[in-house]
Amino acid sequence: MNLDKDYFLNKYNLMLPHSEIVKAMPDLPKGKALDLGCGGGRNSLYLAQQGFTVDAWDHNENSIKKLDTICVNESIDSIMTRVVDLNDLEFSGQYDVIISTVVFMFLNPKSIPNLIGNMQKSTKKGGYNLIVSAMNTEDYPCNLDFFNFTFKPKELSSYYQSWTIKKYNEDTGLLHKTDEQGNRIELRFATLLAQKN
Numbered sequence: 560m561n562l563d564k565d566y567f568l569n570k571y572n573l574m575l576p577h578s579e580i581v582k583a584m585p586d587l588p589k590g591k592a593l594d595l596g597c598g599g600g601r602n603s604l605y606l607a608q609q610g611f612t613v614d615a616w617d618h619n620e621n622s623i624k625k626l627d628t629i630c631v632n633e634s635i636d637s638i639m640t641r642v643v644d645l646n647d648l649e650f651s652g653q654y655d656v657i658i659s660t661v662v663f664m665f666l667n668p669k670s671i672p673n674l675i676g677n678m679q680k681s682t683k684k685g686g687y688n689l690i691v692s693a694m695n696t697e698d699y700p701c702n703l704d705f706f707n708f709t710f711k712p713k714e715l716s717s718y719y720q721s722w723t724i725k726k727y728n729e730d731t732g733l734l735h736k737t738d739e740q741g742n743r744i745e746l747r748f749a750t751l752l753a754q755k756n
Contacts, residue, residue, distance in 0.1 A: 579750055658689045
């Protein structure tokens, strides 16, 4: 498999893997990974490049078909795809790493506690969860009607009090969406990397 992280961007016009996954990679135990809300597969393909076996799940059938096509074209057999609705998903397993980047904000708010609970119980001892999701804060209010859910300050970290939090911040970041003036929209994002004790 081609190991250049720009390879899938250049050949298939996929976005680069999320920067938080690239930064976390040296700490992550190689093994089995779950990418929740994988979209077109940018993070799943990067994990596969790094030697992971990946379960890649998304509700969008077209995104899964695109990822399946890439896997066939590139002879990648370490990614298993599945069309799922994360809003009513019950799952279990034994994963070394579970990731979900910029996905939670499109979900039903009532589904979030259950989804995080499933992530936690399906992570092996010593394994990691990595979550990046938009927030709604006083200094950076989120009034975007296409977001169903945003974290409040410290909310995401509160789910992981019994884990070892390796990284947590609520820094600002830019959406790919733009405002009426054509500027990318700036919001706070909760970013968490936690290890199961």
